[in-house]
Amino acid sequence: NAGVTQTPKFQVLKTGQSMTLQCAQDMNHEYMSWYRQDPGMGLRLIHYSVGAGITDQGEVPNGYNVSRSTTEDFPLRLLSAAPSQTSVYFCASSYSGVSGGDTEAFFGQGTRLTVV
Amino acid sequence: GQQVMQIPQYQHVQEGEDFTTYCNSSTTLSNIQWYKQRPGGHPVFLIQLVKSGEVKKQKRLTFQFGEAKKNSSLHITATQTTDVGTYFCFGYPGKLIFGQGTTLQVKP
Numbered sequence: 001n002a003g004v005t006q007t008p009k010f011q012v013l014k015t016g017q018s019m020t021l022q023c024a025q026d027m028n029h030e031y032m033s034w035y036r037q038d039p040g041m042g043l044r045l046i047h048y049s050v051g052a053g054i055t056d057q058g059e060v061p062n063g064y065n066v067s068r069s070t071t072e073d074f075p076l077r078l079l080s081a082a083p084s085q086t087s088v089y090f091c092a093s094s095y096s097g098v099s100g101g102d103t104e105a106f107f108g109q110g111t112r113l114t115v116v
Numbered sequence: 117g118q119q120v121m122q123i124p125q126y127q128h129v130q131e132g133e134d135f136t137t138y139c140n141s142s143t144t145l146s147n148i149q150w151y152k153q154r155p156g157g158h159p160v161f162l163i164q165l166v167k168s169g170e171v172k173k174q175k176r177l178t179f180q181f182g183e184a185k186k187n188s189s190l191h192i193t194a195t196q197t198t199d200v201g202t203y204f205c206f207g208y209p210g211k212l213i214f215g216q217g218t219t220l221q222v223k224p
Contacts, residue, residue, distance in 0.1 A: 035214070040125065042204065042216035043159070059213070090158060105149070105206070107158040 002026050006091050006108035013081040013115045021076040021111050023091030029106075031094045032074040033058070034066065036087040037110075043090065049074055081115045088112050120145075120207045122215030130223050135192040137218035139205030148181055148188045149206040153217070159204060162190075195222050 007022045025032065033048035035058075045058030049068040063085060065077040074093075078085060094105040121140045129135050139148065147166040151159040163172055165181035165188060172179045178191045192199055200222050205215040 040216065042122070043214040045213060092159075104161040104164070105151075105159075107160070110158050 004091055004093050004106050004108040006089075006111050008111060009109065010112050011114070013078070013113065015081060015083060015115060017081050019078050019081065021078075021089055021091075021113075023074045023076065023108060024072050025074075025091075025093040025106070026072065027093060027095070027106065028071060029093035029095050030071070031096055032068065033092050033105075034064070034074070034076045035090045035092065036060065036085075037090060038087050046076065046089075078113075083115045086113060086115045120205060120213045120215045122205055122218055124218055125216060126219050126221070128221045128223065129195050131197060132194050135195050135199070135220055137190050137203050137205075137220075139188045139190075139207070139215050141186045141207050144185050145207040146185075147207075148185075150179060150188075150190055151204045151206055152201050153204065154201045157201075162203075192220075195220070197222050197224055 004025045030051045034046040035043040036046055037043050044060050046060055046064050047055055047058055047066040049055045052068050052071050055066050055068055068074050089111045091108040092105045095103040119142045123138050127135055147164055149164045150162040152162055153159045163179050165179055168185050169183045170181040176193045180189045188205055190203055202217040202219045204217045207213055
């Protein structure tokens with residue numbers, strides 16, 4: 001069982017570069033989300049999606065774009081990387097498409113991103 | 117804005133001591149979930165509470181949801197070194213928001 005797969009696991013970017021963090025789930029979950037984790041800040045919601053073609057902003061969306069063309073995939077794009085985006089990024093999915101908070105969320109292994 | 121606050125941020129205990137973390141929301145929550153993240157790992161679901169005043173137990177872990185559905189607690193009885201990690205509450209006050217987490221260190 002693959003669950004939620006994130007790639008890459010590690011990435012170093014130069015300031016101003018762009019990149020896409022990949023997230024795929026094989027559980028047919030409607031709800032998918034992206035979080036960033038920084039020391040002392042917990043997990044902060046970047047963007048989320050309640051189904052294919054539907055996305056919305058979370059707490060800290062600036063500098064990030066998302067799209068949801070299929071149920072399985074929810075990529076996160078950094079448009080122009082900045083040192084402030086150095087963080088650990090987690091993708092999560094859950095069954096519920098309405099609230100996303102009704103059922104257990106499954107997390108990927110995380111992507112550790114450093115922007116220099 | 118909508119916030120879910122968790123205290124304490126860090127807790128160091130001697131093995132065998134009890135541990136409690138508290139989660140407080142500025143707004144009423146539809147439900148609350150608790151997750152555990154081991155060092156270097158990813159959050160893993162522990163439990164979900166839905167009803168006002170609900171209490172659930174998992175072996176040495178006791179979870180409570182407040183009567184007003186604005187606060188919750190996780191209590192671990194007789195901590196073990198395997199309990200080390202960060203415990204997060206996860207609420208839905210409109211959007212899925214995590215508390216900042218409580219990092220538990222257990223000294224053997």
